[in-house]
Amino acid sequence: MNPVYFSLLITAVAMPVGIWWRKASYALVIAGSLEMAVFTLLGSGNLAYPLAYFSLIASIAWILISIFSMTYSAGYGKWLTPLFAMTVFGMMVILESSDYVTFIIGWEIMSIPAYASIGLNKEHWNAAYVFMVFSEISTVFLVIGAIFAVQETGTMDFRFQSLTSDLPLLLIAIGCMTKMGITPFMISEWLPIAHGNAPANDSALFSATMTLMGVFGIARIMLLSPSSIYLGFFMLAVGVLTVFFAALFAYVSENMKMLGGFSTIENNGSILAAIGLYVALGEGVLKTYLLAVIMIFALAHSVAKTGLFIGIGTTRKENFSEVDSSKNSFLTLGWFLVTMSLSGLLPTIGGLGTWMLLESFFMGAYQYGLIGIASVVAGSMIALAEGLASASMMKVLSFSQVHGHPKGSMKNSEGYVLLSTGVILILLFVLANFLIQPQFISGLPSVLVYNGFTIQSKFSAADFGLISPLYVLVIIIFFALAAYLVFDRRKGKLRIVPRWNGGVDFDQYYTSFAYASNIRLMLKGILRTRIRDGNRQMSVVDVFWFAMQSFASGYRRFARQFAYRVMNSSITWYMIYMIVAFMLVLILAFVI
């Protein structure tokens, strides 16, 4: 038996154990994840490069979240732990699946306990319903996509096989994109609503790894499908639009977990854009490079997003305005590293991922023609959104730490977990040379950067850009230490004086809401910023979510009116309806 299947077994045991022994259950999930990571590294799993990376990425996130959950989940009743284990189990099934049926079964095992854990931990079930609606929409697309993929083979063989058409990829991508919080031509607020209403450990699990399953699903079929410029452009456009709007909504979000949710969508949009470029391109060096980009970016997103939600969880609050953060140096340092990675800054894996992503789009310009133009536009939009993402992370860091008062109920161990996550983000950056295909690794011995220490971006034989992670880290540490030693002469000279506030005794702190109001006002055409009459409170509208809700309520009104006026208990109309519906189904079946 494949040794990786033991991880499935261990995690399956964690489910019933979790009902009675919370910590033991999380320990089993850690063991299962560790087992999966080790055997994936040893090459014992079902997956080879690049898909094997997904197991590794997910395992790192599960381990970190499980350690955090040991203390965090204490106040959430007995069901949170088994549901958590079951969600992880579903994801393991997805990762180890070798056919469409197992994949979809894993998808449902992952989704249903997630739905339950959102619903069980909130007074209102709306968030859980929203989650389930979109989960099932994604499943419907996956099933249809799988049917088309199997139909191509002309047999009843459900195993993943090479495809000649791009239709299964389109359908499965839409299904996975829905799970990633992306829907065609819009971003949907469902993911922030659902992830924002779950306990923080579940939010981390959903944002870091459940959306990773979406990326995995697309990547799985993408590698089996032919290149398609139209499908690639479609994914690229949706990805870029998503990146921009998600970064924008993250910036103006006041709910910390929803901000994290939007940040997840933003990261997924970036990955989707890279996938789009991959799908659009013919064979070549850039296409191979894009695979590395997708993996590194997914890795950075998952680990850092785990850290973000762990950090949010330590506050035990949902909104920035409620935060009374614990003053803990480990926690602050952890926050700093995690937000730095999500801001796309060096020396973290997030910085490397962002650099590689932007490099790939700017290299895409050398493909000339439509792809060249699309690459430059996409790269510029992503760079713009990265700026907004950095501002969002600055908001998280500032208003969860700097402005807090030391009253939080965080356990010390949670600070260690967050710090460990931050350190992992740096280690992954330094060790990135070992995670990327050898053809992109080199060195510059003439300037003492030895072979193996430099990552190249390239679309042909020559390199386009270079980065040497270890050297970057060493240089940053060197200059930081030098600056500290030269300028830190505060002892005995530091004078702290009371703050001058116009001559009056008046304390007022800058708020997170105020921090984001510049964009609320500057982009009021997009955000539909409104100042209500009377108390003139400022609010923004997610136009996509608003349009979706309006469409849904409009359809419901239409259906009700149709039922009242036309099908008002008239047997004749029922008969006509059934005949028309039957004929439509027959026509559809014939066409398909």
Next chain:
Amino acid sequence: MQYYKTARGNGRYIGQTRSYTIYSDSIDSPVKVEKKPADIIPGELVFNYGPSTGGMIESVRIALSTPGEMIRSVAVDPTYKLRTIKLSGLSLKDAFILVERINGYHSSSYQAAFLKAVEDALLTEQNTGLDEELILQMELERIRSHLNVLERLCEPAGFGVPYHQIAQMREEVTRVISSIFGHRYFFGVHNTPKPSVRIPSGIVTRTKDIETRFALLFESLQDSKIFVNRLQGNGKIEKVWLVGPAARAAGYKYDARIDSPSLDYGRYGFEPYIEDGKDAFARFLVRGNEIFSSFAIVNQIISNGRPDQANLMNIHGTGIGAARVESPQGDLFCYLSINNGSVERIEFCSPSVSNIIAFEQSMQGNIFTDFHFNWESFGIWISEAGVEIE
């Protein structure tokens, strides 16, 4: 009272004194207006500005409630450095010394309001020479005050050159005032009787030179897109209770020079300058153009007039009077009760009180960078708003 009648709300609303509501044609019983503190909305912060800050020339505390960038509400507290001036019981001569110091920068307006109220209370005949003197004082004061506002508008825009050029013109006007009246701020002009008002030679040349240079500068400022952009659309307000340049910038032909009988401007062919932009730029234009109309009046009086001083010595009458004059900020009203040559009761309605309310309301919805431009455009003087007259 010869001109004012106690009646219910005749004419346009001017403001409130401690005991009365003032309209352009009548005085009425007071209306209690309670100022409610603005509600604090979650996520909002109150940005405290002043009272001791480098950005303002007087002590005033301004609390700006904001959800970030945009200002939702403003509360101006001019009473942080509240002055109490006791005038009741003083002789008119002694009271006058304090009246001209209520707002030293605009002492001439206070002098005029007080002297015309005395005239009204004691039913003395209108002294044409005194009126000319007061009009000359007030128009020179208006030029200087408007120059000061325009100078202050240039400062936050970072317009160093016009700022200093206007400052120089303001100083030259002050020196003209000093040359004619013996004091840069008109202090003591009517306290010590002199044989006649001495107008030194060459004054008209000096005023015309200032006017010519100002005209060029005023044109240049209007041509500067950078400057105009900071003012246009900033601090829009259109309320029937506005006074002074703020009202005239909102399209209202409100001016005590044409609708108050206290001082006769008719002989100078004066017509108020009206704009309808309602914003800081319109207030800038009104003030700039009023400088020209004030120069025209000043030059007429200097060339052809016979200004004369008041004599407050040995007055022993009894009566109640009221007067309203157009100070550079707007209508300035004075109610005065005299008992045997002494002040029994005196109340002022200062335009800055109205302008503060106008500023507070016009600031709602604007952003922080608009703040200084809008504040300066109203020409508010805290010294006349943060004062209690007893």
